[in-house]
Amino acid sequence: MKDNFKLKIEATDGNARTGVLKTWRGDIRTPAFMPVGTAATVKAMKPETVRETGADILLGNTYHLMLRPTAERIHNLGGLHKFMNWERPILTDSGGFQVMSLAQLRKITEEGVAFQSHIDGSKHMLSPERSMEIQRLLGSNIVMAFDECTPYPATKQETADSMRLSMRWARRSFDAFHNGSVHAAKNALFGIVQGGVFEDLRLESIDALRDMGFHGLAVGGLAVGEGQEVMFEVLDYTMPKMPTDVPRYLMGVGKPDDIVGAVERGIDMFDCVLPTRSGRTAQGFTRRGTVNLKNARHTDDPRPLDEECGCDACSKYSRAYLSHLIRSGEILGAMLLTEHNLTYFQDLMQGLRDAIAAGKLSDFVADFHARRALGDIEPL
Amino acid sequence: MKDNFKLKIEATDGNARTGVLKTWRGDIRTPAFMPVGTAATVKAMKPETVRETGADILLGNTYHLMLRPTAERIHNLGGLHKFMNWERPILTDSGGFQVMSLAQLRKITEEGVAFQSHIDGSKHMLSPERSMEIQRLLGSNIVMAFDECTPYPATKQETADSMRLSMRWARRSFDAFHNGSVHAAKNALFGIVQGGVFEDLRLESIDALRDMGFHGLAVGGLAVGEGQEVMFEVLDYTMPKMPTDVPRYLMGVGKPDDIVGAVERGIDMFDCVLPTRSGRTAQGFTRRGTVNLKNARHTDDPRPLDEECGCDACSKYSRAYLSHLIRSGEILGAMLLTEHNLTYFQDLMQGLRDAIAAGKLSDFVADFHARRALGDIEPL
Numbered sequence: 001m002k003d004n005f006k007l008k009i010e011a012t013d014g015n016a017r018t019g020v021l022k023t024w025r026g027d028i029r030t031p032a033f034m035p036v037g038t039a040a041t042v043k044a045m046k047p048e049t050v051r052e053t054g055a056d057i058l059l060g061n062t063y064h065l066m067l068r069p070t071a072e073r074i075h076n077l078g079g080l081h082k083f084m085n086w087e088r089p090i091l092t093d094s095g096g097f098q099v100m101s102l103a104q105l106r107k108i109t110e111e112g113v114a115f116q117s118h119i120d121g122s123k124h125m126l127s128p129e130r131s132m133e134i135q136r137l138l139g140s141n142i143v144m145a146f147d148e149c150t151p152y153p154a155t156k157q158e159t160a161d162s163m164r165l166s167m168r169w170a171r172r173s174f175d176a177f178h179n180g181s182v183h184a185a186k187n188a189l190f191g192i193v194q195g196g197v198f199e200d201l202r203l204e205s206i207d208a209l210r211d212m213g214f215h216g217l218a219v220g221g222l223a224v225g226e227g228q229e230v231m232f233e234v235l236d237y238t239m240p241k242m243p244t245d246v247p248r249y250l251m252g253v254g255k256p257d258d259i260v261g262a263v264e265r266g267i268d269m270f271d272c273v274l275p276t277r278s279g280r281t282a283q284g285f286t287r288r289g290t291v292n293l294k295n296a297r298h299t300d301d302p303r304p305l306d307e308e309c310g311c312d313a314c315s316k317y318s319r320a321y322l323s324h325l326i327r328s329g330e331i332l333g334a335m336l337l338t339e340h341n342l343t344y345f346q347d348l349m350q351g352l353r354d355a356i357a358a359g360k361l362s363d364f365v366a367d368f369h370a371r372r373a374l375g376d377i378e379p380l
Numbered sequence: 381m382k383d384n385f386k387l388k389i390e391a392t393d394g395n396a397r398t399g400v401l402k403t404w405r406g407d408i409r410t411p412a413f414m415p416v417g418t419a420a421t422v423k424a425m426k427p428e429t430v431r432e433t434g435a436d437i438l439l440g441n442t443y444h445l446m447l448r449p450t451a452e453r454i455h456n457l458g459g460l461h462k463f464m465n466w467e468r469p470i471l472t473d474s475g476g477f478q479v480m481s482l483a484q485l486r487k488i489t490e491e492g493v494a495f496q497s498h499i500d501g502s503k504h505m506l507s508p509e510r511s512m513e514i515q516r517l518l519g520s521n522i523v524m525a526f527d528e529c530t531p532y533p534a535t536k537q538e539t540a541d542s543m544r545l546s547m548r549w550a551r552r553s554f555d556a557f558h559n560g561s562v563h564a565a566k567n568a569l570f571g572i573v574q575g576g577v578f579e580d581l582r583l584e585s586i587d588a589l590r591d592m593g594f595h596g597l598a599v600g601g602l603a604v605g606e607g608q609e610v611m612f613e614v615l616d617y618t619m620p621k622m623p624t625d626v627p628r629y630l631m632g633v634g635k636p637d638d639i640v641g642a643v644e645r646g647i648d649m650f651d652c653v654l655p656t657r658s659g660r661t662a663q664g665f666t667r668r669g670t671v672n673l674k675n676a677r678h679t680d681d682p683r684p685l686d687e688e689c690g691c692d693a694c695s696k697y698s699r700a701y702l703s704h705l706i707r708s709g710e711i712l713g714a715m716l717l718t719e720h721n722l723t724y725f726q727d728l729m730q731g732l733r734d735a736i737a738a739g740k741l742s743d744f745v746a747d748f749h750a751r752r753a754l755g756d757i758e759p760l
Contacts, residue, residue, distance in 0.1 A: 040704065044711040046692070069679065069704045077682055077700050085696045299449065302457055312426070316465045320457050324420065324449040331424040331711055 005188040005215050007247050007268070011357045015239060015266040018356040021247050024186055025081075025089045025141050028056040030247065031263045031356075033349045034091060034271040035342055039064050040074070040084040043276050044334040045342070047086045053311070053339065054346030057089040057142075059271045062134050063098035066124070067117050071137035079139030091142035091271070094131045094173070094192075097149045097220075097252070108148065110165070128172035136183045144218065145173035147192045152224040159196035166194045166220075167208040174212055188215035190249060193238065196221055197230055202238045216247040219267070223252045231258065235265040242266070256285060256348055260368055263352050264361065275345045279338030282326045286344065289372045293337070297379040298323040307377075311343035312336065385568040385595050387627050387648070391737045395619060395646040398736040401627050404566055405461075405469045405521050408436040410627065411643045411736075413729045414471060414651040415722055419444050420454070420464040423656050424714040425722070427466045433691070433719065434726030437469040437522075439651045442514050443478035446504070447497050451517040459519030471522035471651070474511045474553070474572075477529045477600075477632070488528065490545070508552035516563045524598065525553035527572045532604040539576035546574045546600075547588040554592055568595035570629060573618065576601055577610055582618045596627040599647070603632045611638070615645040622646070636665060636728055637752075640745055643732050655725045659718030662706045666724065669752045673717070677759045678703040687757075691723035692716065 007030070009019040021028040035042045035050055037058045042050045050058065060080055065071060074083050081087055099106050099113045106115035112127025131146035147166035150159050170191050177189045191214035195201030209217060219238060222231045235250075242248050249269035250262050259270055275285065284291045286306040291298075293305075301319040309315075313322065313336035325333030348368075355364035387410070389399040401408040415422045415430055417438045422430050430438065440460055445451060454463050461467055479486050479493045486495035492507025511526035527546035530539050550571050557569045571594035575581030589597060599618060602611045615630075622628050629649035630642050639650055655665065664671040666686035671678075673685075681699040689695075693702065693716035705713030728748075735744035 039708045039710060040701070041710050041712045044715075046712065046715065068708060069700070073680060073700070076680065077698060083698070083701055083704075085701075300453060300456065318457060318463070320449070320453070321420070321463055321465075324463075328419045328421075328448060330419060330421050331714060332421045332426070334711060335424075335426070335715070 004186060007216075007245065009244075011359070013356045013359050013361040014264065016263050016352075016356050016361050017266065017268065018353045019268075021268070023089045023141055023188070025087065026056065028089055028269075029349075029353060030268040031259075031349055031352055032056060032269050033259070033345045034059045034269065035345075036061070036271055036273045036276060037084065037086070037090075038273075039068070040080060042338075042342075044279060044331070044338045045276075047084060049339055050086075050342065051088070053342040054350060055342065057091060058086055060090050060092045060138065060140070061098060062092050062095035062131060062138070063126075065092075065138060066095065066126075066134050067119055067122075071134040075137040075139075081139055089141040090139070092135045092138055092140035092144065093251075094144040094146040095126045095134070096131070096147045099126055100149045100151070108165075110168075112146070112169075128169045129176040132173055132176035132179075136177075136181060139183070141187045142216070143177060143187060143189045145170045145189065145191050145214070147194060147220060149224070150194055150196050150221045152196065152221070152226055154196055156196075156198055156201070159194075159198055160201055163194040163196070163201050163205050166192065167205060170209060171212065174214070190214055190216040190218050190247075192218045192220040192251070193242070194221050197226060197234055199237045202234065203241055206238070206241050210243055214246065216249060216269075217242055218249040218251050220251050222250065223254050223258070228255075228258055228261070232261050232265065235262060235267070239266040256345070257369075257372075259345075259348065260352065260365055263356075264365065275341035276338050279341045280334045282333075282337070283341075284322075284337055285341050286376065287371050288374050288376050291376050293319065293323050293326050299327075301380055303377065303380075305340055306344065309340060309343060309347070311340045313340040384566060387596075387625065389624075391739070393736045393739050393741040394644065396643050396732075396736050396741050397646065397648065398733045399648075401648070403469045403521055403568070405467065406436065408469055408649075409729075409733060410648040411639075411729055411732055412436060412649050413639070413725045414439045414649065415725075416441070416651055416653045416656060417464065417466070417470075418653075419448070420460060422718075422722075424659060424711070424718045425656075427464060429719055430466075430722065431468070433722040434730060435722065437471060438466055440470050440472045440518060440520070441478060442472050442475035442511060442518070443506075445472075445518060446475065446506075446514050447499055447502075451514040455517040455519075461519055469521040470519070472515045472518055472520035472524065473631075474524040474526040475506045475514070476511070476527045479506055480529045480531070490548075492526070492549075508549045509556045512553055512556035512559075516557075516561060519563070521567045522596070523557060523567060523569045525550045525569065525571050525594070527574060527600060529604070530574055530576050530601045532576065532601070532606055534576055536576075536578055536581070539574075539578055540581055543574040543576070543581050543585050546572065547585060550589060551592065554594070570594055570596040570598050570627075572598045572600040572631070573622070574601050577606060577614055579617045582614065583621055586618070586621050590623055594626065596629060596649075597622055598629040598631050600631050602630065603634050603638070608635075608638055608641070612641050612645065615642060615647070619646040636725070637749075639725075639728065640732065640748055643736075644741065644745065655721035656718050659721045660714045662713075662717070663721075664702075664717055665721050666756065667751050668754050668756050671756050673699065673703050673706050679707075681760055683757065683760075685720055686724065689720060689723060689727070691720045693720040
């Protein structure tokens with residue numbers, strides 16, 4: 001493990017752990033939630049505001065950035081951090097997940113994935129080598145290996161073939177990343193465990209990756225439709241086999257209760273579009289569950305969205321005002337609700353970290369579920 | 381003039397003047413530019429950020445607010461200031477201008493204007509009395525008399541009839557405003573000079589209003605298609621007849637060079653949607669003129685939009701990044717460009733105030749035009 005990328009575990013509670021992931025661009029408190037900044041912006045947010053919500057690290061999407069404005073352009077402009085005015089760590093995905101979802105527009109071979117842009121139909125290729133090159137051009141601090149996100153549902157044979165292709169691509173990603181560049185010396189590469197919902201395939205995938213020398217391991221191919229129960233089952237047999245000295249990242253997860261359950265099972269890192277996307281579709285996350293601000297009962301309600309939240313949206317505005325902004329299609333509605341949702345997610349992570357540090361995670365989890373069971377506050 | 385609403389003129393330069401308009405909600409430095417917060421929000425901006433650009437006062441629209449969320453709802457929630465989290469002065473228009481633009485959806489009588497909502501087709505009435513009631517319910521600090529915005533072009537007879545109707549409505553507005561309410565004791569009412577492009581009608585309108593006891597006078601019915609030359613002509617014969625001891629407000633103006641010319645002619649207050657609307661349509665105002673950020677020449681340009689501007693958009697981001705956000709339809713593009721444009725307008729007002737105070741307005745105006753004549757910076 002390189003000195004400038006190190007996970008320092010400070011406390012454990014059951015299978016959960018809390019600590020700090022040290023990088024040359026700053027510390028990441030774990031368990032960590034990474035807001036998604038797809039197109040070099042966390043939608044409807046200034047980066048300073050994202051930081052104020054408690055984010056230590058952002059996620060950027062290779063697929064979107066390679067198409068627009070292009071990785072080469074960002075590189076020429078000084079890299080992604082400078083481009084988007086975020087000096088702290090950035091993790092980039094490999095592009096694999098997004099190109100898989102292009103359906104009719106892509107073709108997978110051993111070499112990689114040929115695909116057409118969803119923006120203008122132009123033709124592109126993503127391979128382990130090209131994905132590593134793009135992530136280097138962007139200046140990513142945590143680079144993800146290029147993999148195939150196995151579709152769900154899939155037969156065991158399909159899942160095995162897909163996982164084994166991803167493992168061969170993981171080796172090529174590793175070799176391409178460690179090409180002697182300055183970038184590789186300062187930054188980290190994560191491998192991705194695949195294998196769908198099959199225990200033996202997950203363990204085979206871990207075996208393939210664990211001695212290769214990745215700086216962290218992700219669990220991929222979950223939150224793709226299998227449901228929370230199945231996802232937790234997979235984590236239950238996967239996590240005990242995962243190396244403990246590196247960060248463990250559950251990709252694309254998730255809802256607050258998904259995160260809580262995954263932290264209990266030993267996950268250190270999360271990313272999800274849920275808080276930001278919901279912020280643009282009138283969904284607010286609160287300690288008492290999810291609130292739809294389009295609902296008529298909010299239009300005269302002078303109370304904040306979440307009385308225990310200290311964000312701008314909750315400390316300065318009423319549900320009535322947020323409701324008005326959303327009904328009027330005002331941009332400020334998306335801005336405030338996104339800020340609130342990101343604050344909610346970061347507060348949840350801070351609560352989990354504090355609970356693990358105090359050895360009281362089970363109390364925290366019980367309280368988390370009890371409050372949600374109450375449902376939203378009564379109408380006035 | 382009531383004590384808690386007083387214009388203190390600190391310096392004059394030719395017909396221009398600078399000073400402070402004192403209100404119980406805070407000082408307004410004049411000449412002042414008022415950002416437009418149509419639906420209880422300056423679009424794409426947090427109110428704190430609007431304040432940081434240098435705004436002392438916002439404008440709210442009676443027509444929009446009466447329909448959604450309704451003046452009664454805002455009143456029940458504690459008034460417009462609390463609703464939208466802006467504690468400084470707010471001027472509200474009377475609704476007259478907007479209902480006139482409804483064309484087929486409205487009917488004008490001596491009583492007022494019956495109209496249908498553009499949102500849901502519901503039927504409403506605006507009259508001097510109802511407009512005063514709505515502006516009181518909102519908690520407006522500068523209330524505008526209800527008037528008819530005379531169409532342009534119009535014959536002299538049409539313009540005279542329209543202006544005289546507005547003068548009768550001004551009297552009714554005045555009487556309805558001074559109804560003994562606490563609101564009237566603390567806040568101000570402005571009359572609106574009409575008369576189109578006819579000197580004798582403008583002077584007749586001023587005569588009708590000047591002794592009624594308004595706390596300020598606006599020049600209405602300009603910037604409706606007559607062009608800058610005609611607008612300045614109207615100001616040239618109107619302004620010398622306007623009272624000098626109250627603020628003088630040019631409604632709905634305007635482009636930077638409109639504002640500069642109007643300040644030279646003695647105007648103290650302005651409002652316009654231009655900086656905010658342009659911020660959502662890729663138009664940036666700079667000291668060297670207007671820039672269209674959709675233009676391909678910006679996509680690789682690492683320079684700020686305006687090198688002399690200290691706003692977030694110019695100090696933290698490149699033209700390349702702004703261009704990327706706009707091409708990608710990202711909300712942050714509208715946020716940053718709106719913030720820049722409002723900063724540009726407020727910087728312009730500060731420049732005008734400083735120049736008048738120093739007795740160097742003509743130098744300032746010459747420099748203003750000389751820089752714009754240079755055109756935008758050369759492509760790299």
